[in-house]
Amino acid sequence: MLIDVVFTTNPGIEDLASEEIEAKLEANIVEQRTGKGRVIASVPPRNLDLIETLRSIHRARILLYRGEICGSKECLNTLRDTIRKSQITRYVNPHLPFAIRAERVGSHDYSSLDIARVAGDAVIEAIRDLYGERPPVDLDYPSVIVVVDVIDNELYVSIELGGDLSWHRRGYRIYDHPAALKPTLAYALLRLSGAEDGDTILDPMCGGGTVAIEAAYLFESSNIICMDKNPRHIEGAKLNAKAALVYPRIKFLVGDATRLSRYVSRVDVIVSNPPYGIRMGSPWEVRKVYNKFLEEATTLVSKSITLITTEHVVVKESLRKNGWRIVEDRVVAHGNLHPHIIVGSR
Numbered sequence: 053m054l055i056d057v058v059f060t061t062n063p064g065i066e067d068l069a070s071e072e073i074e075a076k077l078e079a080n081i082v083e084q085r086t087g088k089g090r091v092i093a094s095v096p097p098r099n100l101d102l103i104e105t106l107r108s109i110h111r112a113r114i115l116l117y118r119g120e121i122c123g124s125k126e127c128l129n130t131l132r133d134t135i136r137k138s139q140i141t142r143y144v145n146p147h148l149p150f151a152i153r154a155e156r157v158g159s160h161d162y163s164s165l166d167i168a169r170v171a172g173d174a175v176i177e178a179i180r181d182l183y184g185e186r187p188p189v190d191l192d193y194p195s196v197i198v199v200v201d202v203i204d205n206e207l208y209v210s211i212e213l214g215g216d217l218s219w220h221r222r223g224y225r226i227y228d229h230p231a232a233l234k235p236t237l238a239y240a241l242l243r244l245s246g247a248e249d250g251d252t253i254l255d256p257m258c259g260g261g262t263v264a265i266e267a268a269y270l271f272e273s274s275n276i277i278c279m280d281k282n283p284r285h286i287e288g289a290k291l292n293a294k295a296a297l298v299y300p301r302i303k304f305l306v307g308d309a310t311r312l313s314r315y316v317s318r319v320d321v322i323v324s325n326p327p328y329g330i331r332m333g334s335p336w337e338v339r340k341v342y343n344k345f346l347e348e349a350t351t352l353v354s355k356s357i358t359l360i361t362t363e364h365v366v367v368k369e370s371l372r373k374n375g376w377r378i379v380e381d382r383v384v385a386h387g388n389l390h391p392h393i394i395v396g397s398r
């Protein structure tokens with residue numbers, strides 16, 4: 053028997069998440085909600101443990117129910133019945149403290165607090181019917197988290213597999229770079245770059261080292277270089293790499309990406325999250341940096357240049373001018389910004 057799991061990911065990289073889920077979990081993709089950051093897959097139970105090895109997902113939840121729900125207050129009765137009839141009693145019992153986490157997107161006559169209240173009552177009623185006792189509620193440290201999402205006219209009821217913390221927030225962020233990239237997006241950049249194990253991979257504006265660390269997880273025998281002009285960020289990146297247990301795999305350099313040829317000779321791919329310019333004050337300044345950096349990079353890179361940036365127009369123009377073919381241009385969500393991932397190939 054297969055178990056349906058809802059995975060959440062960064063909006064814009066659902067296809068890469070689906071590929072990774074299929075390959076690592078031997079799962080069948082049931083649905084990919086492009087732009088919504090959701091993938092539903094049927095997973096063999098023996099592979100549920102492997103979910104924590106996925107680099108492209110934020111959360112994973114066992115799906116108990118997915119169906120329609122309307123927006124009027126009376127429809128909260130549908131929610132109550134649905135939860136009572138679901139397989140909730142497999143996961144909650146009178147000895148396990150549980151919590152409801154409710155999310156609502158769209159326009160409804162009820163709030164997410166209403167959803168949480170009705171869902172909580174329904175779980176208690178279902179357990180009391182079966183055991184004659186009610187389960188304890190613990191909103192701070194629950195053993196079981198029941199997630200109820202109402203997204204427009206869709207209702208999802210699921211059980212959180214990884215606790216309250218999203219997978220991408222775990223682990224190695226000892227040094228918090230002020231403009232850090234989500235590790236799931238770093239994974240996406242590396243996948244889209246076409247880099248292969250054994251390639252020399254350079255992030256010349258590496259900040260806290262997210263791309264370099266993800267590269268070390270992904271490729272066992274690649275040379276990986278993490279460079280930034282700010283020595284403080286390089287010290288931070290070293291701390292993060294130590295926490296990620298990949299420190300010996302990465303070479304760290306303090307250097308200026310606009311003078312790249314002073315620091316590195318040939319590399320196969322550049323994968324980077326350059327500054328978006330918001331912190332540099334003037335868009336002209338940041339564009340100058342991009343143009344100079346891409347001109348230098350062209351003389352050193354053999355395969356591809358992959359950048360995530362809001363300055364996509366400048367990047368595409370500069371890549372083309374330097375003889376690169378644009379093979380990927382996609383928009384992703386990153387916080388409240390919508391940068392593009394651009395890949396230039398030889």
Ligand SMILES: C[S@@+](CC[C@H](N)C(=O)[O-])C[C@H]1O[C@@H](n2cnc3c(N)ncnc32)[C@H](O)[C@@H]1O
Pocket residue numbers: 229231232233234256257258259260261262263279280281282285307308309310325326327328341
């Ligand atoms: C958006 S941040 C990178 C964040 C990084 N991806 C992370 O997850 O921590 C951009 C970085 O580019 C660096 N930078 C800006 N101009 C540079 C230049 N000319 N040469 C090298 N690094 C530069 C900044 O110091 C900053 O750390």
